[in-house]
Amino acid sequence: MIFDVLTLFPEIFDAVLGKSIIGRAREKDIVKVNTIDIRDFSRDKHRKVDDYPYGGGGGMVMMPDPVFGAYDYILDKLTYRPKLIYLSPQGKVLDQEVVKALASEKHLILLCGHYEGIDERIIEEIVDAEISIGDYVLTGGELPAMVLIDAISRLVPGVLSNEESYSQESHYNGLLEYPQYTRPYEYKGRKTPEILLSGHHANIKRWRRQQSLKRTYLKRPDLYRKFRPTEDDKKLLNEALELDINSKKEKVIYNFKNM
Numbered sequence: 001m002i003f004d005v006l007t008l009f010p011e012i013f014d015a016v017l018g019k020s021i022i023g024r025a026r027e028k029d030i031v032k033v034n035t036i037d038i039r040d041f042s043r044d045k046h047r048k049v050d051d052y053p054y055g056g057g058g059g060m061v062m063m064p065d066p067v068f069g070a071y072d073y074i075l076d077k078l079t080y081r082p083k084l085i086y087l088s089p090q091g092k093v094l095d096q097e098v099v100k101a102l103a104s105e106k107h108l109i110l111l112c113g114h115y116e117g118i119d120e121r122i123i124e125e126i127v128d129a130e131i132s133i134g135d136y137v138l139t140g141g142e143l144p145a146m147v148l149i150d151a152i153s154r155l156v157p158g159v160l161s162n163e164e165s166y167s168q169e170s171h172y173n174g175l176l177e178y179p180q181y182t183r184p185y186e187y188k189g190r191k192t193p194e195i196l197l198s199g200h201h202a203n204i205k206r207w208r209r210q211q212s213l214k215r216t217y218l219k220r221p222d223l224y225r226k227f228r229p230t231e232d233d234k235k236l237l238n239e240a241l242e243l244d245i246n247s248k249k250e251k252v253i254y255n256f257k258n259m
Contacts, residue, residue, distance in 0.1 A: 001156045002032045002107040003149050004082070006070045008049065008114055009142055010035035016146050025159040033149060038062075041069030050115050059116035067111065067122050074109060082107035083128040086118070087141035087148070091130030094148065096171040098131065102148070103155035110148065112141030174227045176220060178211035210236040214244070 005013065013035050017023065025031040039047040043065065050060035075081065085108055092098060102108065111118070111127065123130070133144040153159050181192040195207045213236055217224045229237065 001030070001103075001105075001153060002034070002082075003152075004034045004036060004074050004107070004109045005112065005145055005149075006036050006038055006067065006109065007112040007142055007145070008038055009112075009140070010037045012142055013146065017149060021159060022150055022153050025153055025156070028158070030158045031149075031153045031156060036070045036073065038066045038070045041066045041073065053116065057116070061116050062114060062118040062122075064119040064122050067118065068126070071109070071111075071126055078107075080107075082109050084109040084111060084126050085148070086111045086113065086123060086127045086130045087132075087144040088113060088117075088130040089132050089135075089137060091132040093135070094131050094133045094144075094151070096151075096174075099148075099151045100155065103152045108152075110141075110145045112145050114140040171223075174216075174223065175212040176215040176223070178208040178215070206236070209233070210240050213237040214240040217241075 007013070013033060017026070017033055022031065026033060038049055042049050049066045050062050053059070053061045071084070083105060085102075087110060111122075131144070131148065133147050138144065179193075181196060185192050185197075193207070195203055198204065213229065213233055216227065217237060
């Protein structure tokens with residue numbers, strides 16, 4: 001998987017994407033992250049890339065020429081045209097379905113905006129899709145680009161040790177992940193559920209499914225409404241809720257859900 005990132009701050013990407021799982025994937029050339037400094041394509045001697053917006057208003061707008069120059073620099077080396085994603089608060093909100101779709105691509109160009117945004121003609125001419133990582137405002141597109149790279153890279157074959165590493169994670173199958181425990185068996189008076197120590201794989205799998213259903217229903221009802229539970233799923237959820245409905249912890253979650 002190749003990511004070409006058009007940015008004003010190329011130096012910050014290695015600090016985040018040069019470590020851990022993504023860093024190792026880059027070392028193995030499973031994932032490639034190339035950063036292209038948009039300022040390098042400015043025709044201004046001071047490497048200026050922004051100007052005042054026509055019509056007035058606060059802030060500055062990124063000019064089209066440096067962005068097109070950086071974009072053409074990438075395309076000049078290729079015999080095909082990768083999709084270009086503009087990280088924008090006006091884009092489709094990122095979710096796991098979007099991540100899965102983009103993971104099927106072999107090469108993506110990510111454009112990081114800054115200031116008050118980019119000249120609209122850039123969007124009209126070369127942007128294939130706009131993506132937002134949430135309904136809030138950031139100072140630039142670099143953090144969203146890193147989020148997107150991380151999320152997509154995890155689905156690239158060879159990045160994780162096996163498919164189960166991501167297929168059981170929160171959001172991958174429409175549900176939140178089940179609770180996880182490790183040593184010690186008991187900590188601060190709280191014990192690991194006995195079923196996880198039973199060695200009975202079918203029962204453990206059933207318990208984990210039940211916990212995923214319950215967590216999603218209680219913590220993210222918006223996700224659960226989109227989920228299509230089977231009849232067995234409904235029975236598991238009802239059983240879990242009946243067992244926990246009187247506990248103080250579950251009451252707190254219910255109150256929070258209804259706020």
